[in-house]
Amino acid sequence: MxxxxxxxxxxxxxxxxxxxxxxxxxxxxxxxxxxxxxxxxxxxxxxxxxxxxxxxxxxxxxxxxxxxxxxxxxxxxxxxxxxxxxxxxxxxxxxxxxxxxxxxxxxxxxxxxxxxxxxxxxxxxxxxxxxxxxxxxxxxxxxxxSVGMVLLQQAAAAAARFYDHVELTELHHNMKADAPSGTCIKTAEFLEELGKDFNHPQIEENESLVGSRGGLRESGLRIHSVRLPGLVAHQEVLFGAEGETYTLRHDTIDRxxxxxxxxxxxxxxxxxxxxxxxxxxxx
Structure with missing residues (x-):
């Protein structure tokens, strides 16, 4: 050797x-x-x-x-x-x-x-x-x-200090076996480390199609999963407040x-x- x-x-x-x-x-x-x-x-x-x-x-x-x-x-x-x-x-x-x-x-x-x-x-x-x-x-x-995804997660955790309403969407190829993705769950965990609840309901919602509002975590965070051919791995964190939205997104173009x-x-x-x-x- x-x-x-x-x-x-x-x-x-x-x-x-x-x-x-x-x-x-x-x-x-x-x-x-x-x-x-x-x-x-x-x-x-x-x-x-x-x-x-x-x-x-x-x-x-x-x-x-x-x-x-x-x-x-x-x-x-x-x-x-x-x-x-x-x-x-x-x-x-x-x-x-x-x-x-x-x-x-x-x-x-x-x-x-x-x-x-x-x-x-x-x-x-x-x-x-x-x-x-x-x-x-x-x-x-x-x-x-991805280093870029780590940066997104840290930015999302920082933004969550100032926003009470936020939803997460992850998009992957249609050969991915699990949903939501582990990456998106990890992003949600970053936000939840603040110890606050999110998305306090403003009205009584009714889903005419079960699951259309995404998966609901105990913290109130909602995660939406998309599976389509042509995608690789993508994640969006969308914050909302009176009169504004703030969006963080990461796209993987190639593995x-x-x-x-x-x-x-x-x-x-x-x-x-x-x-x-x-x-x-x-x-």
């Missing part, structure tokens, strides 16, 4: 052929600070195929596998036996139905989880934080890897916008004492 490779961070990508997973593979391959050691995908017909060739890159001599735990176990054992270099990192962009088990398994194998899959409940996030702290394994659950944030978290996650929630905890 060369000195450069020993200093480089070994990365496993789960959801390797998905929209985000493919971007992560390309970013890791191009990076000087990390290198790819595992590519996990659920498509059994792709088992054993070279992940680089599947994504239109050069041959990376790394076969795709559908065996999630087997891959983690092998890389964990390899890392432990070598005793040198950086600890391995799992980057997960898979599905809400499996992300909790994936994260917990990574921690159990001593692999640092970097989770971009949304859909975890508050209870699951808290459980993973507690489990990781007991295991002393740093990790990160990041609803959105490559997330990659600087992904690589930043990969580089920093080993130094954390447990799992953190949100990119703002790492920036």
């Amino acid at each position: 060369t000195t450069n490779l020993m200093k480089s961070i070994p990365v496993i990508v789960a959801g390797a052929l998905g929209r985000m997973g493919a971007e992560v593979i390309k970013a890791v391959h191009a990076s000087k600070s990390c290198h790819l050691v595992g590519a996990i995908e659920t498509a059994k017909e792709k088992e054993g195929n070279d992940v680089g060739l599947e994504l239109g890159l050069e041959a990376l001599e790394l076969p795709l596998t559908t065996d999630f735990e087997g891959c983690l176990c092998a890389i964990s054992q390899s890392s432990s036996s070598s005793g040198t270099g950086s600890s391995p990192v799992l980057v997960d962009f898979t599905h809400p139905s499996v992300v909790y088990e994936h994260t917990r398994a990574a921690i159990a194998y001593g692999i640092h989880p970097v989770i971009g899959t949304t859909g975890l409940s508050s209870e699951e996030i808290n459980d993973l934080i507690e489990f990781s702290e007991k295991a002393s394994i740093g990790g990160a659950i990041i609803p959105n890897f 490559s916008a997330y990659m600087p944030g992904v690589l930043l978290v990969i580089r920093k996650v080993e130094s954390l004492g447990g799992v953190v929630y949100g990119l703002e905890r790492i920036l």
Whole structure:
């Protein structure tokens, strides 16, 4: 093993052929600070195929596998036996139905989880934080890897001090499995940290179509979700007051916008004492 490779961070990508997973593979391959050691995908017909060739890159001599735990176990054992270099990192962009088990398994194998899959409940996030702290394994659950989105969330939290009426809308492609998005939930949580209630009703509302006013949180915040082909990821926070509105919006045009944030978290996650929630905890 060369000195450069020993200093480089070994990365496993789960959801390797998905929209985000493919971007992560390309970013890791191009990076000087990390290198790819595992590519996990659920498509059994792709088992054993070279992940680089599947994504239109050069041959990376790394076969795709559908065996999630087997891959983690092998890389964990390899890392432990070598005793040198950086600890391995799992980057997960898979599905809400499996992300909790994936994260917990990574921690159990001593692999640092970097989770971009949304859909975890508050209870699951808290459980993973507690489990990781007991295991002393740093990790990160990041609803959105965009620095611009972090700036929007901070601006929204600042504006919420002065506005009592606000609604949130998130727009994504129609292949997104969960609604509302984890990013939009995180934005709502930023606003709710003020400890105030929002949108006190002025009249008795009646929905002739159930859900037309959006999802209602305990704080009074409403979240609207849009799913359409052609969209990537977009969020709007609309404040209203007497005689004015104030709008904050962030648009992701291409998934490559997330990659600087992904690589930043990969580089920093080993130094954390447990799992953190949100990119703002790492920036």
